[in-house]
Amino acid sequence: MMNKHPEPAVEAAGLRVVRGGRTVLDDLTFAIPRGQITGLLGPSGCGKSTLMRAVVGSQAQVTGTLTVLGRPAGHRTLRPEVGYVTQAPSVYADLTARQNLDYYAAVLGIHRRDRPATVDRTLRDVDLTSHADALTGTLSGGQRGRVSLAVALLGEPELLVLDEPTVGLDPVLRRDLWRLFHRLTEERGATVLVSSHVMDEAERCHRLLLLRDGRLLADDTPDALRRSTASYTVEDAFLHLVDQADAAEREGTADAKNSTGPHDTAAPTEATPS
Numbered sequence: 262m263m264n265k266h267p268e269p270a271v272e273a274a275g276l277r278v279v280r281g282g283r284t285v286l287d288d289l290t291f292a293i294p295r296g297q298i299t300g301l302l303g304p305s306g307c308g309k310s311t312l313m314r315a316v317v318g319s320q321a322q323v324t325g326t327l328t329v330l331g332r333p334a335g336h337r338t339l340r341p342e343v344g345y346v347t348q349a350p351s352v353y354a355d356l357t358a359r360q361n362l363d364y365y366a367a368v369l370g371i372h373r374r375d376r377p378a379t380v381d382r383t384l385r386d387v388d389l390t391s392h393a394d395a396l397t398g399t400l401s402g403g404q405r406g407r408v409s410l411a412v413a414l415l416g417e418p419e420l421l422v423l424d425e426p427t428v429g430l431d432p433v434l435r436r437d438l439w440r441l442f443h444r445l446t447e448e449r450g451a452t453v454l455v456s457s458h459v460m461d462e463a464e465r466c467h468r469l470l471l472l473r474d475g476r477l478l479a480d481d482t483p484d485a486l487r488r489s490t491a492s493y494t495v496e497d498a499f500l501h502l503v504d505q506a507d508a509a510e511r512e513g514t515a516d517a518k519n520s521t522g523p524h525d526t527a528a529p530t531e532a533t534p535s
């Protein structure tokens with residue numbers, strides 16, 4: 262399909278986020294292409310959720326440049342165009358799945374006449390038709406997560422930001438959700454930004470952003486990452502890049518020490534603490 266928007270869906274330059282007085286994202290520069298699935302991967306605590314919060318505009322203390330669908334992240338006109346699913350399901354436990362969707366469809370301004378068909382289609386998309394009339398509070402964690410995902414899909418957003426949407430799902434449901442993400446990009450031209458720390462899911466993405474300790478380790482396709490690191494899997498590629506970054510850091514530290522070390526011409530005036 263021809264992409265009618267050549268510019269990226271998300272563009273970051275020198276992005277930095279401070280949380281609790283600590284820099285948790287540091288100097289990130291990247292572009293997320295439209296109409297593709299970009300996976301945000303990295304170990305727990307590396308900053309995936311923080312980056313997603315910055316993209317949807319709910320994160321404080323963001324500096325640098327962050328542009329989403331051509332506008333500054335968080336701009337009010339982006340609200341109907343960006344769907345966001347957090348790790349904690351954010352739906353009403355005392356409404357059924359269908360009632361939740363009907364409510365949010367009304368909030369989104371979907372006409373009353375169109376709502377039943379929109380809600381049915383969305384329930385089908387997330388494979389919840391058989392549980393449509395159960396109270397959300399009685400559903401399993403994975404099912405509640407899918408109600409949240411369905412809410413995000415209701416308005417057919419241009420950009421879907423999904424924070425670990427497959428956690429706790431069985432392999433069949435995980436596969437079905439990934440099929441849905443691919444359908445959304447292929448048939449609707451939507452952009453999906455999805456986080457995971459399950460590396461086998463990386464293979465299902467068009468592109469990957471690999472994060473570690475708030476810094477970008479790589480921004481490439483799974484194939485290119487495997488090739489450039491001579492690895493069989495993205496997981497091996499990631500580990501290779503981590504080792505490389507650690508070695509570079511050690512070398513940097515050693516260089517810094519050496520520059521004031523024994524072969525330095527200036528005589529040390531004080532012992533340097535190790």
Ligand SMILES: Nc1ncnc2c1ncn2[C@@H]1O[C@H](COP(=O)(O)OP(=O)(O)OP(=O)(O)O)[C@@H](O)[C@H]1O
Pocket residue numbers: 280281285303304305306307308309310311312458
């Ligand atoms: N409310 C907060 N206040 C201060 N620091 C925070 C807060 N929330 C998260 N952090 C810190 O920010 C860093 C990044 O957290 P974040 O939740 O973005 O990581 P993550 O990669 O999404 O982790 P996970 O995979 O476990 O969800 C962590 O070091 C975390 O301790």
